Amino acid sequence: MFSDTQPAPLDLAGDASLADFRITDAVEIRALLKALMERSTLVNLCGADGSAYGTTLWNLDTHNRKVAFTVDMMAPTVQRLVESEEVTAVAYLDQIKIQFDVGSRLLVHGARTCVLQAAMPRELFRFQRRASFRVRTLERSAPTASFRHPQMPEIRMDLRVLDVSIGGCALFLPADLPMVEPGIQVRGVQMALEPDTQFPAQLNIAHVTAIHPQAKGVRLGCEFRGLDHEAQRSLQRYIDATQKRRRMLSLD
Structure with a gap:
């Protein structure tokens, strides 16, 4: 940013x-x-x-x-x-x-x-601070990134967002879906972090890493590209709100 x-x-x-x-x-x-x-x-x-x-x-x-x-x-x-x-x-x-x-x-x-x-x-x-502070998303809100596979457009993918920062996010790619290779740019992505936090985005797949054998999938490290001001503001509000919620949960 x-x-x-x-x-x-x-x-x-x-x-x-x-x-x-x-x-x-x-x-x-x-x-x-x-x-x-x-x-x-x-x-x-x-x-x-x-x-x-x-x-x-x-x-x-x-x-x-x-x-x-x-x-x-x-x-x-x-x-x-x-x-x-x-x-x-x-x-x-x-x-x-x-x-x-x-x-x-x-x-x-x-x-x-x-x-x-x-x-x-x-x-x-x-x-x-850009690309330095990430928040883990809350599972109950079921945050997702939806797009068509860049090399197989007939396949629609709805991937869970694991964490997010103002500069990018991490997605969980299940083992039963085709791989998305590092370096690929994915256009037409719809980010839905919460009902009131949704915006279009373009993602650059920066890296793919294994999580653990039981996870049955991999982690896609993604960078946001070309977010407009409204999307940045919406994302910033979500990060701040999620950070506060996690603090409250840790006090329970």
Whole structure:
């Protein structure tokens, strides 16, 4: 969906497609920034000219609505970021990509340290990290991927979805169905993860692996190709909801 270390192109997708990722609640924004600071999480500051600088969030001043990042005043990139037209911060909390604008930048020199001070963001974006976090599907919802065999179109296949991420999925291919070889692209796939989570897709079969002898089938590792924004949003909601359900089940 989006590059790991670079900002997501917010101006390309349009406001509607970003609504599910945008956070404007001040309390939630402060909580996420506090987590970045307390964990000393690496934050990449990315300038409009392509410059980037790795730092950590050093201070969170909620009263004056200021944040401060640790910087090396001798680093040439730091001065370029101060003068840059736009600067965006990108960081990760577990598998969640955090992104926000860094405005009103000012270098503040102390006795032994130097920090880059900026305005506290009024909005922040949370994105699922691409192709890194997978959720196992819930069997009771019977999630399936339906398509015609790419080499034998007379055979319709309804394969169970074992797990899914924003970048792909794993399917179970029973031993009594013809093999789908790695490298093949499958078009006209209908993904039905839940009654309200269905979308068309194109799959690239990346690999085929055995599960165990008793399974009587193999696992197809698939990559999504060409998902539109609506499908991506629907898939993201499903991943988040399934993750929460599994957490609740583990507490039962």
